[in-house]
Amino acid sequence: MRKRNKKLTLPYLTRLIIKLAPKVGAKVVVEGEWGIVAQIIYRNGIVRSLRMYSLDLNHIASSDIARDKDYAKFFMQKKGYPVAEGRTIFEDNWSKVVKSKRTISYGLSYAKRLGFPVIVKPNSKSQGAGVCLSWNIGEVRRAFLEVFKGDKVAIIERYLPGNDYRIVVLGKEIISAYKRIPLSVTGDGQHSILSLLKQKQRLFSAQKRDTQINFNDLRIKIKLHHQGYSFRTILPKNHKIHLLDNANLSTGGDAIDVTNTIHPGFCKIAVNLTRDMGLRMAGVDIMVTRGDITKDPKCCDYYIIEINAAPGLDHYVTTGLKQRKIVEAMYLKILKALGKKD
Template identity: 45%
Template sequence: MAKKPKLRTTTPFIGQIFEKIAPKIGAKVLIEPDWRIAGQITFKNGRRCYFRHNTIDINSLGASDIAKDKDYANFFMAQMGYSVVPGRAFFSEKWCEAIRSRLNIDAAYRYAVKIGFPVVVKPNSGSQGKNVYKVYTKREFYRSLRAIFKEDRVALVQPAVTGNDYRVVVLDDKIISAYQRVPLNVTGDGSKTIRQLLRVKQRSFVASSRDTRLRPQDPRIKDYLKRQHLTFASVPRRGDTITLLANANLSSGGDSIDVTKKIHPDFAKLTIRLTKDMGLRLCGVDLMINGSIAERPDKFWILEINSAPGLDHYARSGRSQQTIVEALYLKVLQSMGQRRS
């Protein structure tokens, strides 16, 4: 019988990490050889757990599914009294027909007008900030929602909230990582254009083994520059920092600042309690704070939660971040290996 051809040769980030750190606790990792996106972990006590892409066998299925649905997650968090960003879900034309709903793209626009521009529109599922838009006009609104409906049949429309963007990663009763996310930006040198500065930034990512690919053709960047009366041909003054996107996802080119040791105890308690209330053991909690996470909570919003918080972009943003993520996943492995009733 002929051998099955290898369909993929690169092991995803989480598989690479598990293969590296599992021997430290006497565990073994077996990765499916063809696609290399799924793996099995066997612990010393005989317990077996699994992972696929960034999804780790640590959270219950029901709680994970709720966390992946932003609208449902927001509903339950709001019912428990958590400060979430209000908003409504709307549906693609095909889905409206299937479920006999009138909450189509036109209804979404009327809602946006009611709550006032600018608004944020984003897919109800998905991650890494893909197809998340901050829009100011009718034209931008319809263009953005049509882009979302090509990949997701449900979109959320929310008022835009501003502040500092943070991700806090919780494992059981502990904060294992917290970092501020800074949107994609470039700093002028007085001679290079914004397009050239983006190329320099991309080369720096490659040199540091960060696999983020910047997309100058992303219409969100052009729109954001336009609002600042800039174009890709503009030459920022030396030392001037130009922000290129509204969202701060690391996968979109954002930067991270570790704040694990600075998080205020009240924010730590809040995120740990939220993780438990949502039925999760491992959770990434995204916060928008009007101030600093090091200060006592005042005005803030929970943007969303993530039951499979991928940390690959964070780890590849620097050597110290790589060390932090390896230590984090070692704690995750140790927790997964414990037998629970």
């Protein structure tokens, strides 16, 4: 039997489960070489599994559908939830396998029909990977090629900007809700944008937040270009700019907690959607294009960005002690539920 490498840095959720397991009479056995997977063993003999952010809480097929953005959009739209207009585009070789003509050339024509800018993103990636706002045909083509380096299917959608929120649901309960702000820097009149970005990375490290800003991210350079800036630009004091168009915390975004101010109508939408997608726990991402999440949804315009069956909360917990306590209380509930026989 391999011993666990004591120098191995375990994922946040694994560390948390190890901390909480004794409170429910369970022990945790972690695979020793990589630390990505573990088993939770209860006194009554029940064994549950853990892999990164995924626990034995949601059914596998429902989780797989949620992970596939196109399939998830189909079922959400079928149930009457608003989603952004869009299509799937296939990598050339994969298009032959699935016998579809929706290749890059089709995607470029479709982009013109939608009107620029458009969103291009991978179908099966998470944490904001590869999500790109494209302003012209050249950028759309380049975005597709980037997506196809790691995914056979891309999604192109109409760009509908607004206030971006993540609502975490467990059963019929809202665990947390927060507004997500894209990666940004604020000028001080002295340092370049690149220097400010490096300062932000050091701040993340000091907060023990494992976000790694990709300084070579083409999306950042494109975003700067469209604002008339470069990495060398020195911003005026107190002038704030965004460097990405997606607001995921994993790509350097910030969170503003709205758990206590979210309107009950949006709570109901998130809980119902989680149930309708066959999930017990989910992160529901909602874009409110008119109004905000504190108001009655009937008085707002909004759409569902996506639903995540394994919402990573490791970045959220770094935003404050209150948030850390919320997450720990949630996973203690989950551990208790997992310890009961099916």
